[in-house]
Amino acid sequence: MKEIKVVEPVFVTDFKCVGSECRDHCCKGWDVTLDKTTVNRYLKSTQIDIRNIASESIVTVKKSFQKWGVMKLSAQKSCAFMDEDKLCKVHKQMGPAALSPTCATYPRIQQAYKFEVNKSLTLSCPEATKQLLSRPDAMLLNQSVQIQATANKNVDVDNEHKLVNLMCANMIKTAGCNANEGLYGITMLLLHLDQMKKDQGFNAEALENDYFNIIDAIQNGSVAKSIAELNNNHPLQWSLLLRMQTYFSAKTATRSSGMLQHYLLKLVHIQVHDAKENDIGSSMARLDAVWNEKVMPWMAERPHLISNYLQYRIYSDTFPGYEGRSPLASLYLLTAEWFMIRSLIAACVELVGVIDEFDIVNIIYSFHAVTKHNNSSMAAFFEEIDQVKVNDDLSLIYLLK
Incomplete structure (x- = not known):
């Protein structure tokens, strides 16, 4: 058994879809692609309304298993399964398990490594953006461990890259509302890193010294x-x-x-x-x-x-x-x-x-x-x-x- 570290910001952990209260639905204005399993599930549904909508609005393209069908949008450019309350009929009548993989996961995204998974939300979702911007603690990182039989079939975390990533994020945090100062500090750090690799190769201790000097420079003006x-x-x-x-x-x-x-x-x-x-x-x-x-x-x-x-x-x-x-x-x-x-x-x-x-x-x-x-x-x-x-x-x- 393998331990997999799961990392996600607080606003990701606490995110909930606001449904009909959303200011700009993800079910509107985008092409909705459906995998083969989902297409067959809707076309053969015991729910007559779902089956009828699927027969009328799903165009079978069979480009791949994942892109087996495409939804025809309504005159209002919405998914045909959206009802008058701006809610999904599939979710309402068949439950969340009946949703296509895309609909079930949006706006959640993740980056998987061999022993780590970093979870996030895409900001094309207005509620995700609202939660990110409105909460002072939104980018605090939660960590947990999940046990699974084998490691993920992905590359392992690059520790050098991760160190630089954390340094850059902390410079932005240190700069607060003075975003340009944080970005300027990151520029200095990356230039030092580039020169270091040319001269002697990566040296974590030397980079940490550069990092703390830049943090001081941000703080002292x-x-x-x-x-x-x-x-x-x-x-x-x-x-x-x-x-x-x-x-x-x-x-x-x-x-x-x-x-x-x-x-x-x-x-x-x-x-x-x-x-x-x-x-x-x-x-x-x-x-x-x-x-x-x-x-x-x-x-x-x-x-x-x-x-x-x-x-x-x-x-x-x-x-x-x-x-x-x-x-x-x-x-x-x-x-x-x-x-x-x-x-x-x-x-x-x-x-x-x-x-x-x-x-x-x-x-x-x-x-x-x-x-x-x-x-x-x-x-x-x-x-x-x-x-x-x-x-x-x-x-x-x-x-x-």
């Missing part, structure tokens, strides 16, 4: 001073926002794209209004002013909000080295995405005049629903960001100014 001394690179910031806007404008058929477009239009308004004379710096300066003068004082009273989000990203993305990328490339991606989210929040506050956690939840969950729903959407989004940096991962520094 040295990192904040270094960021303040950076020159603005408004053309890079402008180019990144413009390319992301172009990308999102082509995603209008995706679930939650309407919600994201609602906030994106506010950002576009500021950029267009302030750039009449080709002065791209004015709109960037306006967003910075809103963030520093209005958003940051509000965030300072809720330091867990930004910190939880970025800690989540580091944990769930198994940062660094996400999607086979180098550590600095992964950091550029994380920083660029945070810059986009921050800009959307600032634009909303500037035009609406108030800061509301409801809007921040909407921005983050819709951003994840559009960019991270599947591997193809993530790959396409990564490609857009790569076009801006021109193979210069260190240009991420200028997104922290």
Whole structure:
């Protein structure tokens, strides 16, 4: 028998679907694929209503066992099994065991290793995002042990990678609402790690010394001073926002794209209004002013909000080295995405005049629903960001100014 360590943040442990109270159902706007077992179960159900809906709305494609059928969505772009109360008829009439694997597990996700499983939630679920952002303890990690006959058929945990991951998460936690300081500290750590490997190979003790020095620099204000001394690179910031806007404008058929477009239009308004004379710096300066003068004082009273989000990203993305990328490339991606989210929040506050956690939840969950729903959407989004940096991962520094 083997012991398997199970790790999951508190908000994952405590998560419960809110059903009909959800602000944006996962049963709406997405293709619903069904495995062969589920298709046959519904087509042969003793529940007449379920059997009739299945006969009328399941298109049998037989592309694979996992993708045996696809649900035809209703005129409202919802799964045909969703009832007038926005609840699943399958769950209601046949019980949770009758759900397809996708429906039964969403929004739960996990990363399995030989002797460890890390559990999480996808933030395309608005309730998951709400729980992550609203709870100060959301990213505290619970650990338990499960016993199973054999080890998982996965690679073992890379202890070097895990150490760096934990260091990066703690830098974000130390920085609190000053997210840019945490990201700057991670940049310093990864640069030290890269140089260390070139000079002498990985040395855990030396890296720990670097880590504690950076933590001190965050706490004593040295990192904040270094960021303040950076020159603005408004053309890079402008180019990144413009390319992301172009990308999102082509995603209008995706679930939650309407919600994201609602906030994106506010950002576009500021950029267009302030750039009449080709002065791209004015709109960037306006967003910075809103963030520093209005958003940051509000965030300072809720330091867990930004910190939880970025800690989540580091944990769930198994940062660094996400999607086979180098550590600095992964950091550029994380920083660029945070810059986009921050800009959307600032634009909303500037035009609406108030800061509301409801809007921040909407921005983050819709951003994840559009960019991270599947591997193809993530790959396409990564490609857009790569076009801006021109193979210069260190240009991420200028997104922290």
